Amino acid sequence: SSSRKTPPGPKGLPIIGSLLELGPRPNQSLAALAKIHGPIMTLKLGSITTIVASSPEAAKEILQKQEQVFSDRTVPCVVTAQPYHKTSLAWAPGDQRWRSYRRICATQMFTNQRLDLLQPLRHKKVEDLMLYFKKHSDSTAPVDIGRASFATALNVISSTMFSIDIVDLDSENAQEFKDLILGITHNAGKPNLSDYFPLIKPLDLQGVKQNIRPFYQRLNEIFDDLIFKRLEARKSGESRKDDFLDVLLDQCEEEGSGFNHETIKSLSTDFFIAGSDTNAISVEWAMAELLRKPEAMQKARDEIIQKIGFKRLVQDSDIDQLPYLQAVVKETMRLHPPTPLLIPYKANKDTQVFGFNVPKDSQVLVNAWAIGRDPSYWENPASFSPERFLGSCLDFKGRDFEYIPFGAGRRICPGIPLAIRMVSLMLASCIQAFRWRLPEGIAPEKLDMEEQFGLTLRKAVPLCVIPILEEKQKF
Numbered sequence: 353s354s355s356r357k358t359p360p361g362p363k364g365l366p367i368i369g370s371l372l373e374l375g376p377r378p379n380q381s382l383a384a385l386a387k388i389h390g391p392i393m394t395l396k397l398g399s400i401t402t403i404v405a406s407s408p409e410a411a412k413e414i415l416q417k418q419e420q421v422f423s424d425r426t427v428p429c430v431v432t433a434q435p436y437h438k439t440s441l442a443w444a445p446g447d448q449r450w451r452s453y454r455r456i457c458a459t460q461m462f463t464n465q466r467l468d469l470l471q472p473l474r475h476k477k478v479e480d481l482m483l484y485f486k487k488h489s490d491s492t493a494p495v496d497i498g499r500a501s502f503a504t505a506l507n508v509i510s511s512t513m514f515s516i517d518i519v520d521l522d523s524e525n526a527q528e529f530k531d532l533i534l535g536i537t538h539n540a541g542k543p544n545l546s547d548y549f550p551l552i553k554p555l556d557l558q559g560v561k562q563n564i565r566p567f568y569q570r571l572n573e574i575f576d577d578l579i580f581k582r583l584e585a586r587k588s589g590e591s592r593k594d595d596f597l598d599v600l601l602d603q604c605e606e607e608g609s610g611f612n613h614e615t616i617k618s619l620s621t622d623f624f625i626a627g628s629d630t631n632a633i634s635v636e637w638a639m640a641e642l643l644r645k646p647e648a649m650q651k652a653r654d655e656i657i658q659k660i661g662f663k664r665l666v667q668d669s670d671i672d673q674l675p676y677l678q679a680v681v682k683e684t685m686r687l688h689p690p691t692p693l694l695i696p697y698k699a700n701k702d703t704q705v706f707g708f709n710v711p712k713d714s715q716v717l718v719n720a721w722a723i724g725r726d727p728s729y730w731e732n733p734a735s736f737s738p739e740r741f742l743g744s745c746l747d748f749k750g751r752d753f754e755y756i757p758f759g760a761g762r763r764i765c766p767g768i769p770l771a772i773r774m775v776s777l778m779l780a781s782c783i784q785a786f787r788w789r790l791p792e793g794i795a796p797e798k799l800d801m802e803e804q805f806g807l808t809l810r811k812a813v814p815l816c817v818i819p820i821l822e823e824k825q826k827f
């Protein structure tokens with residue numbers, strides 16, 4: 353008889369359903385509910401039927417076995433304020449057009465060859481970050497690691513896309529771009545009643561769409577200007593930059609490719625939103641975990657000093673020789689996946705999962721946070737232990753469903769190659785060039801590790817630490 357029912361779940365209240373049960377940290381409350389109702393459960397969130405997968409098996413069923421059925425997204429109301437949201441890679445339905453964007457990402461943008469070509473630009477950005485820390489080192493005033501890493505992540509993406517710096521790391525001026533991205537992520541991370549009660553969508557009762565629209569509009573103006581200037585440079589015969597913008601403009605010139613300036617702007621928005629905060633908070637969480645566990649920090653440091661020394665900063669090409677550092681990055685993303693519920697999926701037809709009905713148009717969430725802490729797969733799941741990844745083949749490429757910080761299946765994060773290079777490089781350089789001291793009165797074991805749920809899973813209390821320059825370090 354279960355084959356005719358939707359998966360089990362909390363009963364919820366009339367009209368609002370289980371909305372209140374989500375609380376301020378839905379990743380945690382959904383994990384607690386899954387312990388009662390099981391790895392595949394149904395919640396009514398307002399009038400939206402939501403299916404939540406909370407085990408590796410349930411994730412595999414949705415992201416791999418039935419990837420055709422779950423290839424579309426449930427688009428939040430706030431995203432529709434973006435002028436070109438229909439051509440967004442992250443939000444478009446998994447159709448032909450989306451497939452062509454993914455193909456260009458996989459074959460021309462996030463390839464080792466292209467990323468290697470743009471390596472010097474990234475090294476320069478990370479060196480700027482180290483110079484910023486150096487300037488603030490040996491004082492009693494701590495630096496906000498997440499904030500500085502965020503500015504660097506934006507500059508890494510802007511140099512990869514457009515070969516320019518978009519944020520000045522050390523000045524309150526030239527912050528417009530950073531404020532735009534923060535304005536978008538801040539507003540997009542707010543819970544919005546319109547997402548749960550589609551009938552009131554046009555009213556935009558909380559004004560979220562109205563608030564976010566000017567940010568999107570200004571962002572598009574900036575992209576228009578960059579595209580215009582590059583077209584002029586191409587016309588005048590200036591040498592190619594071979595960055596993502598050149599790749600996308602080449603596509604626009606190909607007849608029948610379906611690419612145009614609108615596509616470039618929406619892809620650029622996607623990359624800045626999806627690729628900046630996620631990277632910065634990974635560096636911040638990793639540093640927080642290492643500061644709480646000095647023996648792990650020492651191991652990571654010893655490895656870097658032994659392999660590279662102090663004559664130069666770590667480079668992308670060194671990362672392969674740093675297995676402990678790679679394990680630190682993996683372990684950080686297990687405990688703190690930056691997008692803990694992935695990006696919401698939508699069932700494009702009625703289907704069955706584990707014998708339960710999943711109705712067409714249901715919203716489908718995959719709780720990667722809960723899966724990374726599942727005690728049947730992870731020993732001592734709450735403890736930060738990079739050693740668990742040493743000598744293990746477990747990877748984030750979507751084959752191991754107990755570890756999916758980047759998702760899995762056809763909509764897996766296309767930016768993994770860039771993300772891993774960025775996070776590893778920023779983290780390794782911080783560990784190599786500085787020793788880090790917590791401000792007076794904060795003991796490592798007392799470091800606040802509370803999460804703040806939004807568009808990404810941030811550290812609720814920013815990590816502020818004092819950098820102490822390693823004197824022998826050259827840069």
Ligand code: HEM
Binds near residue numbers: 630764766
């Ligand atoms: C630590 C860094 C990052 C993490 C943890 C991360 C994680 C994710 C996750 C979980 C998804 C959703 C996958 C799913 O629904 O199954 C995603 C999608 C996406 N990510 Fe990333 N990401 C990161 C960095 C980046 C970067 C650097 C870029 C590009 C510059 C990027 C671009 C995208 C895009 C465009 C999508 C949407 C893909 C689609 O729907 O087809 N991400 N990412």
